[in-house]
Amino acid sequence: MLLLRTTDADFEAKFARVVRDRRESDAQVGRDVASILNEVRERGDKALVEYTTRFDGHNLSGDDSWSISKEACEKAYHAIDAELREALETAAARIRAYHEGQLPEDRDYTDSIGMRLGARWSAVEAAGLYVPGGRAAYPSSLLMNAIPAKVAGVDRLVVTTPTPKGEVNELVLAAAHVAEVDEIWRVGGAQAVAALAYGTQRIERVDVITGPGNAWVAEAKRQLYGVVGIDMVAGPSEILVIADGKNDPDWIAADLMSQAEHDPTSQSILITDDARFAAQVEDAVDIALMKLPTAKTAKLSWDDHGLIVVVDTLDDAIPLADRLAAEHVEIAVDDPEPLFAKLRHAGSVFLGRNTPEAVGDYIAGPNHVLPTGRRARFASGLSVLDFMKRTSFIGASPDALAAIGPAAVRLAEAEGLPAHALSISKRLP
Amino acid sequence: MLLLRTTDADFEAKFARVVRDRRESDAQVGRDVASILNEVRERGDKALVEYTTRFDGHNLSGDDSWSISKEACEKAYHAIDAELREALETAAARIRAYHEGQLPEDRDYTDSIGMRLGARWSAVEAAGLYVPGGRAAYPSSLLMNAIPAKVAGVDRLVVTTPTPKGEVNELVLAAAHVAEVDEIWRVGGAQAVAALAYGTQRIERVDVITGPGNAWVAEAKRQLYGVVGIDMVAGPSEILVIADGKNDPDWIAADLMSQAEHDPTSQSILITDDARFAAQVEDAVDIALMKLPTAKTAKLSWDDHGLIVVVDTLDDAIPLADRLAAEHVEIAVDDPEPLFAKLRHAGSVFLGRNTPEAVGDYIAGPNHVLPTGRRARFASGLSVLDFMKRTSFIGASPDALAAIGPAAVRLAEAEGLPAHALSISKRLP
Numbered sequence: 001m002l003l004l005r006t007t008d009a010d011f012e013a014k015f016a017r018v019v020r021d022r023r024e025s026d027a028q029v030g031r032d033v034a035s036i037l038n039e040v041r042e043r044g045d046k047a048l049v050e051y052t053t054r055f056d057g058h059n060l061s062g063d064d065s066w067s068i069s070k071e072a073c074e075k076a077y078h079a080i081d082a083e084l085r086e087a088l089e090t091a092a093a094r095i096r097a098y099h100e101g102q103l104p105e106d107r108d109y110t111d112s113i114g115m116r117l118g119a120r121w122s123a124v125e126a127a128g129l130y131v132p133g134g135r136a137a138y139p140s141s142l143l144m145n146a147i148p149a150k151v152a153g154v155d156r157l158v159v160t161t162p163t164p165k166g167e168v169n170e171l172v173l174a175a176a177h178v179a180e181v182d183e184i185w186r187v188g189g190a191q192a193v194a195a196l197a198y199g200t201q202r203i204e205r206v207d208v209i210t211g212p213g214n215a216w217v218a219e220a221k222r223q224l225y226g227v228v229g230i231d232m233v234a235g236p237s238e239i240l241v242i243a244d245g246k247n248d249p250d251w252i253a254a255d256l257m258s259q260a261e262h263d264p265t266s267q268s269i270l271i272t273d274d275a276r277f278a279a280q281v282e283d284a285v286d287i288a289l290m291k292l293p294t295a296k297t298a299k300l301s302w303d304d305h306g307l308i309v310v311v312d313t314l315d316d317a318i319p320l321a322d323r324l325a326a327e328h329v330e331i332a333v334d335d336p337e338p339l340f341a342k343l344r345h346a347g348s349v350f351l352g353r354n355t356p357e358a359v360g361d362y363i364a365g366p367n368h369v370l371p372t373g374r375r376a377r378f379a380s381g382l383s384v385l386d387f388m389k390r391t392s393f394i395g396a397s398p399d400a401l402a403a404i405g406p407a408a409v410r411l412a413e414a415e416g417l418p419a420h421a422l423s424i425s426k427r428l429p
Numbered sequence: 430m431l432l433l434r435t436t437d438a439d440f441e442a443k444f445a446r447v448v449r450d451r452r453e454s455d456a457q458v459g460r461d462v463a464s465i466l467n468e469v470r471e472r473g474d475k476a477l478v479e480y481t482t483r484f485d486g487h488n489l490s491g492d493d494s495w496s497i498s499k500e501a502c503e504k505a506y507h508a509i510d511a512e513l514r515e516a517l518e519t520a521a522a523r524i525r526a527y528h529e530g531q532l533p534e535d536r537d538y539t540d541s542i543g544m545r546l547g548a549r550w551s552a553v554e555a556a557g558l559y560v561p562g563g564r565a566a567y568p569s570s571l572l573m574n575a576i577p578a579k580v581a582g583v584d585r586l587v588v589t590t591p592t593p594k595g596e597v598n599e600l601v602l603a604a605a606h607v608a609e610v611d612e613i614w615r616v617g618g619a620q621a622v623a624a625l626a627y628g629t630q631r632i633e634r635v636d637v638i639t640g641p642g643n644a645w646v647a648e649a650k651r652q653l654y655g656v657v658g659i660d661m662v663a664g665p666s667e668i669l670v671i672a673d674g675k676n677d678p679d680w681i682a683a684d685l686m687s688q689a690e691h692d693p694t695s696q697s698i699l700i701t702d703d704a705r706f707a708a709q710v711e712d713a714v715d716i717a718l719m720k721l722p723t724a725k726t727a728k729l730s731w732d733d734h735g736l737i738v739v740v741d742t743l744d745d746a747i748p749l750a751d752r753l754a755a756e757h758v759e760i761a762v763d764d765p766e767p768l769f770a771k772l773r774h775a776g777s778v779f780l781g782r783n784t785p786e787a788v789g790d791y792i793a794g795p796n797h798v799l800p801t802g803r804r805a806r807f808a809s810g811l812s813v814l815d816f817m818k819r820t821s822f823i824g825a826s827p828d829a830l831a832a833i834g835p836a837a838v839r840l841a842e843a844e845g846l847p848a849h850a851l852s853i854s855k856r857l858p
Contacts, residue, residue: 345551394788
């Protein structure tokens with residue numbers, strides 16, 4: 001963990017290094033992924049069989065080994081603990097309600113010269129969701145990706161997930177039942193992303209691919225951007241807590257550890273105006289790490305990427321927060337509004353002392369798929385818009401064309417595009 | 430030009446080949462671009478100087494050779510033909526009015542359990558627009574990219590454009606004045622895109638890069654997606670005209686040629702239910718090509734990629750149009766509404782006999798930067814949203830946290846994330 005004070009002589013240099021640090025994948029991953037994508041594109045299911053044997057120790061042979069049926073998902077749903085089932089349903093209902101409010105409105109109007117103008121939104125036909133296997137197989141991620149797609153109106157919702165040595169995650173299947181997933185394919189990694197983008201003999205291609213994954217999955221999505229739509233380029237998780245000295249250090253320590261436990265490359269940052277509180281949180285983290293079952297991962301993250309910045313006043317925290325453009329920002333003060341009003345770049349903000357980031361991961365309603373790695377400067381969290389697209393339209397009456405057509409002819413001629421000009425001038429009176 | 434009838438025995442195979450055909454860049458471009466990006470990232474301005482000398486024959490030495498001042502743009506604006514100046518102003522005003530209607534609304538509400546939820550939109554700080562030099566230096570493209578950025582509220586709007594052998598395009602400068610561009614840098618190609626994304630000693634980095642360009646520029650944007658936001662992966666232009674036999678064949682021929690004249694890789698397609706009309710359009714294209722100053726390019730495009738499909742009824746055109754997911758779709762019939770209602774995938778639609786696509790290129794108001802290469806299946810035209818991002822927020826009262834916190838704790842525990850669970854349970858009564 002790095003402790004900085006804005007009054008330190010070398011603060012700017014050290015903070016700039018934190019902002020620049022990308023904690024992301026290397027060129028070798030790029031080359032490996034390019035080769036996998038090419039194999040799946042050329043050889044389809046045969047390549048999937050080979051990679052799945054090699055990477056997952058799972059043999060794709062009969063239909064059951066290739067996919068998981070809706071019936072199996074329903075069975076898993078009924079088999080899990082009743083309280084857990086209810087928690088999944090509560091989460092799904094709240095996520096659905098929040099995302100329904102994102103559905104965009106169409107436009108259709110006629111302007112003063114008689115030109116009809118507008119835009120119409122429609123859903124993509126098919127969406128593919130990547131669901132990681134093993135440690136990072138999160139039913140909450142399935143809900144957060146699948147529900148916006150369903151709310152958007154996608155016809156076909158396809159999940160791919162690795163089943164290492166044939167093992168399936170019952171909780172993920174139960175979540176797939178809740179979210180009404182249409183197909184689940186038992187393939188993972190870059191090869192699964194390639195199958196979704198290009199299609200194979202068994203797996204029909206989709207239009208948009210979303211969902212978290214390891215470095216290979218993220219790189220596959222990046223390389224296939226343009227062949228399909230993707231949600232975003234995702235990196236390791238981050239939390240930035242802006243807190244005054246009146247918080248319980250244990251609460252803030254738990255918030256910092258809730259990101260650190262995700263992955264050794266996760267980053268947890270505290271900015272406070274109270275040096276004594278900073279020291280208390282540091283101690284509370286050390287104590288928490290003694291008891292936490294995920295301490296091994298959390299400690300690696302905290303040691304390598306943890307950061308505490310002591311500022312003069314919390315107003316000074318805002319320009320630093322904008323430079324970090326963090327995925328999650330907690331503002332743990334009595335009245336978070338003035339600070340929140342000044343903050344420009346953040347994926348999601350958690351207001352006040354009673355809003356731990358984790359409540360947003362599961363159940364509050366907004367999406368937990370958020371921009372990482374300083375990308376909140378230009379990117380947004382996942383929404384129904386990621387599963388929709390907009391078609392603009394124009395309808396000119398003869399009068400409307402006569403009113404503005406000549407100006408368009410002039411511009412077309414000036415650009416050296418005579419057929420453009422002709423297509424208008426032929427229609428003018 | 431290829432002529433197909435849906436009644437032909439091999440129609441499906443031939444049409445499927447058209448749909449699959451991507452007309453896009455190859456792997457060598459990818460490798461060249463990767464090397465250019467790396468050089469600019471490592472060596473900054475020095476690399477820009479070398480590439481600009483080599484590719485543009487332009488020597489970057491003093492300040493004037495690096496950039497074009499706002500004063501020079503204003504001078505160009507006053508120097509151009511008055512009618513052209515007025516046409517630029519009309520176009521800008523109409524584009525601005527249409528895009529102002531795209532500004533999204535923030536959300537902020539408290540739900541039934543007392544949880545405050547919402548989302549707040551904000552503009553990116555800086556946007557970079559690529560403006561091609563030479564043949565494809567279009568003032569209309571500058572307006573179509575710059576105005577949405579300004580409407581979004583971007584602080585800093587930066588143009589890069591090559592000036593081959595030092596030559597500048599006065600019309601582009603005039604458009605930059607109209608659109609209130611803040612900086613213009615005289616660099617082009619993949620090296621300009623790299624400078625915008627990474628920043629150099631002279632050029633400060635931006636958050637989003639948009640604008641058309643050749644295969645190298647398009648590939649540079651694709652490779653830098655994630656480092657910055659980009660508008661889209663753009664390919665060659667396309668038009669699909671759906672027309673009955675009651676149109677003037679000369680009008681439709683001009684519409685087809687208006688895309689064909691852009692580039693030899695452009696694609697113009699007519700779908701009609703009238704075989705006699707199809708033959709008339711074919712003849713009208715041949716006659717148009719005899720007179721058109723851009724005939725050389727248009728003929729290459731029409732010969733290699735032109736397509737006429739004769740269908741039984743125009744209803745049969747719609748599933749074919751959805752498979753093509755064309756950038757521009759004209760529906761040239763008396764009442765376009767029933768066909769338009771059935772169409773799902775298109776970048777922009779031009780309704781009725783009096784709406785040539787070119788009116789949308791310049792002056793109607795909607796954006797002319799649209800998804801190509803079948804990407805209208807999942808992508809939308811450029812809008813103010815490309816220059817904005819959304820921050821979601823959550824504010825829990827103690828009661829709200831008590832109401833749903835336990836369900837979140839249950840899910841966190843089931844996912845094996847104990848610090849997530851603790852950060853909530855510590856705050857529960």
